[in-house]
Amino acid sequence: MAAVAAVGGVVSARAARRTKRQENRDDFLAITTQQGRAIQRLEARVQRQETEAEKQRERISDQDEAIGWLLHRVRTLVSHIKKAGLEPPTAEPMSDRAARYVRGIDV
Template structure:
């Protein structure tokens, strides 16, 4: 009889465990909603990171455009100054020294110079 009681108690305990596990289990709808919220939150964070990265890149690109514009103006001023000096030297009868060879990279930008 003692064995029957123990077996009965084991069955009751198992049934209680199953019932409590079933009650604690989440519904498919709850799981889908929580999954959607988790994915949405994760996507929101990823979008914020991308927006911050794009903003940094736009700021850096603007700085580079300004720097290039300033460099272009400086090079233009230097070219004008060199032409003026060479013209002055030729006018006074002095020939300027021959120019050093130009690199191919520099030639791409100042190939039109007659100095």
């Protein structure tokens, strides 16, 4: 009787044991699930960066338009002052950073 019970225990233990193939499959599923989450996080980060870049492009475009309008306005005022026979006041020195964007303009 004890021998039958021992054999039954061995058979039960063997049936409950996972095969190497099952363990590999579960490892693969765990890794692919983890990679899927990592890819989703990266996609969300890229989307946020693209949204922020679009906002910055729009802001720069608006600033470019504002600078263009200001330059036109200054030219008009200088022209009006010169037509009146006066000389506009001398401009204050411009920083190098500003000069990169306003070079070639006689203001």
